[in-house]
Amino acid sequence: MAGVYSVTQINAYIKNMFAQDFALNRISIKGEVSNCKYHTSGHIYFTLKDKASSISAVMFAGSRKGLSFHLEEGQQIVAKGSVEVYERDGRYQLYAQEITREGMGDLYERFLKLRNELEEMGMFSPEYKKEIPRYARRVGVVTAPTGAAIRDIMNISARRNPFVQLYLYPALVQGNGAAESIVKGIEMLDQKGLDVLIVGRGGGSIEDLWAFNEESVARAIFNCSVPVISAVGHETDVTIADYVADMRAPTPSAAAELAVFDYRQFKEQSDSIRYTLRTMMDRKLERCRFSIRQYELKLKYFDPKRSIREQRQRLHDLEEKLRSLTLRQIEAERRYLDESAFLMSQLIKKQTLRDRHRLELLAGRLHACSPLGKIGGGYGFITDLQNRKIDSVIQVETGDTLRLKLRDGMIETVVSEVESSEVSEADK
Incomplete structure (x- = not known):
């Protein structure tokens, strides 16, 4: 249809018009920086504005050598470059080749002033x-x-x-x-x-x-x-x-x-903690059960009734052992006594026999020396009343009472007369 153009044709036409304008190809624009963005590609996107209007601007990474400072919000700058049309979006913007700093805008100055005042008041302090x-x-x-x-x-x-x-x-x-x-x-x-x-x-x-x-x-x-x-x-x-x-x-x-x-993350963490706690609790309970079983075994082992039974059995064993030892000791002592008694009887018999023989010998000798033995042939043994032997007339006086012991008895007599006889030396 005659007189109808596509969007691409119009944007290309306008772009060509901008390209042919000498003033727009080499232009310097003064304004305040706003919406400044440093892209990861190295490009810088920002807006230049004044009190009444604004224009989009970009400085490509290859033109960064024309920037000697860090571009920030509120800075008053002069950007030199060209105004061209971005054909795809149908909008024009400033393509900056060089940027110089002129000062800071009024809003940014107010921002810095208030920030410094509030900071001095301590409103930014971490303790608050x-x-x-x-x-x-x-x-x-x-x-x-x-x-x-x-x-x-x-x-x-x-x-x-x-x-x-x-x-x-x-x-x-x-x-x-x-x-x-x-x-x-x-x-x-x-x-x-x-x-x-x-x-x-x-x-x-x-x-x-x-x-x-x-x-x-x-x-x-x-x-x-x-x-x-x-x-x-x-x-x-x-x-x-x-x-x-x-x-x-x-x-x-x-x-x-x-x-x-994050609720899902919180629930997952809670479930994990719950599982960990349950696992730890199960392990703890198992350890407790094992400890209880150990204590039960120890309790059974150290049970007083069991100890009493064991002590009673031990006492019984000791009693049996003592009885057995006592019986063996008594039997040994009995055998020893029997043997000793037998030996003693043998020794007594032997000693008795020896003593009997000796006594018989001594009795024979005594009998031989005994007055009674001598008086058995018509002789007697004379003593005074005190049983003192009288063997001489000089021991007797007239009127003394004497005792005459004969073989078969005793005669008590009174001395009526004492007569001494001479004994020859030969008789002595």
Whole structure:
């Protein structure tokens, strides 16, 4: 159809127009850096803006030699390069070849000034940071009711733990009244007795995120009794709220990961711990049962009744042994006595026989010397009344009483006359 062009044809035509414009091919643009992103490829994507407008810009990795400093949010720069059309998307942007620093923008200066003031007041000190609960079940969220931030938080929370309750305060996160709305949301949810609070929004320029750089929001986060996780913008976006919060998350999705514990992982850990405890308990019980069996065996072994029976049996054995030993000893002693008695009788007999023979010999001698023996042939033995032998007349006086012992008796007589006779020397 005549007069109808494709999108590709139009974009190519516009790109050619930009390429033929001498002013756009060698141009320097002054503005404030916003939405600065360093890509892993080495390219730098950013936006140049002023009070009324903005333009997208990129510096490719091959042109980085034209950058002598680290590009950051809020810097006032002059970018030299060319304005060209990106044909695929049909949009134009600045392709920077050289960037020089002119100063910092007003918002960034305000950001640095407030950050330094609050830091001097100690609001960023670690000792004021509250610990994020490990197993939060009631999570408050202060963010816009629509947008990627709340959707990401809801999706991740539902995926990680469907039992966690989310309390949303639909706050303004950009534009006039945004700071007041965020402060009100923090204060209201702080009264709900929640476990943790997420305060944030999706990415944007420094102007879009400025509500989270207000002092009122910083003080509301600092005074909140519930632990606060800040989740403002993308990972490279840093706000005052990030410094004051108890924990900073690079994105709202990351904040949900930090605030909501993974129920499946928790259940797996719980099951693992339960299994470990059950295994340890079973092992402990088995060891206890084994110990009980050992103690039962020891108790049986050291049972008093068993000990008494053993002692009784031992006593009986000792009694039998003692009886046997006693009997053997008595028998031995009896045999010894019998033998001794026999020997004694033999010795007595022999001694008696010897003594009898000796006595007979002595008796014969005594008889031979005995007066009675001598007087048996008509002789007698004379004594006085005191049985003293009288063998001489000089021992007797007239009138003395004498006793005459004869063979068959005794005669008592009185001396009537004493007559002495001479004994010759030869008779002596």
